[in-house]
Amino acid sequence: MPLTAARPTTALALDLAAALDPVRFAERAGIVPDSWQATVLRSTAPRTLLNCSRQSGKSTISAVLALWTALYTPRSLVLMVSPSLRQSSELFRKCADFYQALGRPVPAGSETALRLELENGSRIISLPGKEATIRGFSRVSLLLLDEAARIDDPLYLSLRPMLAVSGGRLLAMSTPWGRRGWWFEAWQGAESWQRVKVTADMCPRIAPDFLAEEKRVLGPWFYNQEYLCQFAETTDQVFAYDVVMGALSSDVRPLFAPAAGVAETGIEGG
Ligand SMILES: Nc1ncnc2c1ncn2[C@@H]1O[C@H](COP(=O)(O)OP(=O)(O)OP(=O)(O)O)[C@@H](O)[C@H]1O
Ligand SMILES: [Mg+2]
Numbered sequence: 203m204p205l206t207a208a209r210p211t212t213a214l215a216l217d218l219a220a221a222l223d224p225v226r227f228a229e230r231a232g233i234v235p236d237s238w239q240a241t242v243l244r245s246t247a248p249r250t251l252l253n254c255s256r257q258s259g260k261s262t263i264s265a266v267l268a269l270w271t272a273l274y275t276p277r278s279l280v281l282m283v284s285p286s287l288r289q290s291s292e293l294f295r296k297c298a299d300f301y302q303a304l305g306r307p308v309p310a311g312s313e314t315a316l317r318l319e320l321e322n323g324s325r326i327i328s329l330p331g332k333e334a335t336i337r338g339f340s341r342v343s344l345l346l347l348d349e350a351a352r353i354d355d356p357l358y359l360s361l362r363p364m365l366a367v368s369g370g371r372l373l374a375m376s377t378p379w380g381r382r383g384w385w386f387e388a389w390q391g392a393e394s395w396q397r398v399k400v401t402a403d404m405c406p407r408i409a410p411d412f413l414a415e416e417k418r419v420l421g422p423w424f425y426n427q428e429y430l431c432q433f434a435e436t437t438d439q440v441f442a443y444d445v446v447m448g449a450l451s452s453d454v455r456p457l458f459a460p461a462a463g464v465a466e467t468g469i470e471g472g
Contacts, residue, residue, distance in 0.1 A: 217307075224270045231266060231300040238400050239263040242373070243270075247396035251350075251389055252375035253431045255402035260375040264346045265296035267373070268326050271344045273308050277323035278343035279368075283361065285352040287330040291315060293348050294328035331357045341368040351379035351386065358384045381433045389433070402429035 220227040224243040228235050235243060242250065242263055254260045268280045282297075284290040294316050301310075301318065311319040318326045329336055331353050342364040347353055353374075365372060376385055388395055402408045408429075417425045426432040 220270075221274045224267060227270045228263075228266045231269070231303050233262065233266060233300075235263065235266075236404075236406065238398055238404065242398060243267060245396060248369075248371050249394070250371075250373045250396040250398065251385070252373065252398050252400070253389055254375060254377060254398075254400040255405060255408070255429045255431060256377050257408060258400045258402065258405045259407075260400075261293050261296060261348055264348060264373060264375060265293060265300055268344065268346060269297050269300050269304075272318070272320055272324035272326050273322070275324065275343060278325075279339065279341060280324070280326045280344045280346070281339055281342050281361075281364065282326070282328040282346045282348065283331050283336065283353065283357075284328070284348045285331050289349055290328040290330045293346075294318075294326070297326055297328070336360065339364050340366075341370075343368055343370045345370060345372045347372070347374040348376075350374035350376040351383060352376070353385070355384045378427050378431060378433045380427075381435055386433055399431050401431050 220230050225235055225240045228239075228243060236259060239259055239262075242252065243266065252260050264282065268282060271278050272280050282290065282293050284293055297318065298313070308320045308322050308324075311321050313319070316328045327339075336357065337360055345361060345365060347358070347361070350358075362372075364370075374385060374388070378386070380386070389397065402413055403410070413429060416429060420428065423434050427434045
């Protein structure tokens, strides 16, 4: 068969492969995913927590997943939330770079520094976290929370309902930031999240020599948090988390009776 006759079939097969498998898609965008990145890309878990070392590649993989979702699921809404404007710009830029590297396979209807709207009706929107301004999005197909440990509880709670109608997927990725906040509680808790932990030694791009130097310079508290994914006690904490949790008991009646109606939540009235 002449080469030219084979080309459309090959191109179609490649497109199908990328549409069906986000790992193949990442490769076409120029990234060979690490094994944990491939696991996350191929996961169908509705809720995923990524507890990852600094520089392990969490933002990169969420940018790939955002783009794959928007390109191959028409009319999807991908929302990426980061604590600050700088971080949301950086994350969006990764998406835009992959989109460019892939040759903009679906044309853009409009594109700004934080937003890409495709002609298939999909949107990728990257936002800095402010609870007051972020409300109003609904039917979110994919919600990506970057630096999730630094996204505060009220914002997180206001984001979750955006998945209610769409049945969308939630990925919350971070390096730990002390034993506090919803992301720490989710990692420790009993809710059925897919939990993926990636320490620095699992990242092929971080050299052992560099890690040894970081350990010396940062000291154990920071090093364990930044590179070994450990939840350190916060430096301004008076009592250790485990001491506080160990002191709680359901056998002790509250000193003051709860307000009427609280019993409905399962907490015994006085
Ligand atoms: N699979 C991969 N192959 C090659 N390079 C990669 C891969 N994954 C990530 N990188 C590169 O590693 C660097 C760090 O990636 P990224 O910014 O995604 O990490 P991060 O975990 O979000 O870092 P931070 O903790 O600073 O937010 C970037 O230069 C990125 O391009
Ligand atoms: Mg990052």
